[in-house]
Amino acid sequence: MVHAQSYxxxxxxxALKDSPAGHPNEVLVVGSPHLSTLPxxxxxxxxxxxxxxxxxxxxxAVASENISGLQCDAMRRQRERQAEAVETYCFDPSAAGRxxxxxxxxxxxxxxxxxxxxxxxxxxxxxxxxxxxxxxxxEPASALVQWLRLPTGERHADGALTTExxxxxxxxxxxxxxxxxxxAQLAARSGLERVWSVDDQSFVGAPIDEKAYGAAIAxxxxxxxxxxxxxxxxxxxxxxxxxxxxxxxxxxLNSPDMAAQAYQSDWGAALTEPSAQAYGRRYVGYWETxxxxxxxxxxxxxxxxxxxxxxxxxxxxxxxYYEAYLHQMRDVKLVDVEPVLQ
Numbered sequence: 001m002v003h004a005q006s007y008x009x010x011x012x013x014x015a016l017k018d019s020p021a022g023h024p025n026e027v028l029v030v031g032s033p034h035l036s037t038l039p040x041x042x043x044x045x046x047x048x049x050x051x052x053x054x055x056x057x058x059x060x061a062v063a064s065e066n067i068s069g070l071q072c073d074a075m076r077r078q079r080e081r082q083a084e085a086v087e088t089y090c091f092d093p094s095a096a097g098r099x100x101x102x103x104x105x106x107x108x109x110x111x112x113x114x115x116x117x118x119x120x121x122x123x124x125x126x127x128x129x130x131x132x133x134x135x136x137x138x139e140p141a142s143a144l145v146q147w148l149r150l151p152t153g154e155r156h157a158d159g160a161l162t163t164e165x166x167x168x169x170x171x172x173x174x175x176x177x178x179x180x181x182x183x184a185q186l187a188a189r190s191g192l193e194r195v196w197s198v199d200d201q202s203f204v205g206a207p208i209d210e211k212a213y214g215a216a217i218a219x220x221x222x223x224x225x226x227x228x229x230x231x232x233x234x235x236x237x238x239x240x241x242x243x244x245x246x247x248x249x250x251x252x253l254n255s256p257d258m259a260a261q262a263y264q265s266d267w268g269a270a271l272t273e274p275s276a277q278a279y280g281r282r283y284v285g286y287w288e289t290x291x292x293x294x295x296x297x298x299x300x301x302x303x304x305x306x307x308x309x310x311x312x313x314x315x316x317x318x319x320x321y322y323e324a325y326l327h328q329m330r331d332v333k334l335v336d337v338e339p340v341l342q
Contacts, residue, residue: 031316069138096135200293225265259320
């Protein structure tokens with residue numbers, strides 16, 4: 001059965017011709033592999049060709065696929081519903097919080113207070129203090145930005161910023177993660193003070209048979225588009241050691257034809273999954289809800305300083321949804337990433 005979209009809303013912001021006052025908000029969405037899945041031959045320096053190109057775009061904000069400290073704090077208060085998501089996706093700020101005497105909400109308020117009065121040339125001690133507050137706020141990527149902006153000789157323990165916490169920060173500088181090696185490095189090299197955490201894993205669906213659900217989705221994914229997508233990914237992973245091999249992977253993942261292939265292999269296939277429990281449609285409900293909330297978080301960041309140039313680093317599967325939803329917004333100008341990656 002084909003369900004055609006016969007009704008069209010009369011209000012379509014994307015079709016309007018007026019322009020917001022002042023410089024537009026610009027968003028560059030960079031679909032990324034999850035670096036943790038790359039072969040052991042991957043080295044942190046392989047991100048340099050990518051970083052060099054992104055820095056030249058001169059972003060004024062950077063967003064990453066991480067859950068904010070405030071949302072994780074709220075999820076911890078719903079442990080019966082969110083325990084697994086917290087364990088999987090949330091940073092533990094408790095050690096930093098004990099060191100500084102601030103819980104997550106208080107640390108986030110302290111971050112806002114500090115940045116509102118942030119000097120043009122902060123001292124190393126101020127950066128170390130802000131790094132610690134970011135850790136207590138549940139924002140390790142932003143703490144890493146402060147750490148990276150310190151001269152190497154100033155990256156040391158300082159009062160409540162203990163040797164254990166500084167060791168964790170130093171480990172982040174080479175962690176196999178697009179948040180640490182791309183988003184935080186990009187923010188630091190662009191002269192920014194933080195990374196915006198915009199992921200959302202708060203979706204809680206109706207109770208289901210997890211085993212049957214997983215089997216149904218696996219069957220939906222077993223299709224020609226998935227096989228073609230897997231073969232292409234295998235080729236890209238095999239070429240990671242070549243000069244600009246990682247950059248070539250980013251170029252491929254951000255090519256225009258990737259969106260259609262991803263849809264056909266994943267969410268489009270799931271929508272037609274025929275189980276009586278509608279497992280495929282439930283899965284797509286989760287996926288679309290998550291992406292809508294992620295894009296809402298990006299829109300909130302843009303609203304803090306109209307005229308922002310934001311780079312969003314996100315898993316490549318999210319890129320088509322990010323761009324589709326952002327394109328509907330009157331005060332968002334999408335930028336084509338392909339020329340930036342050349």
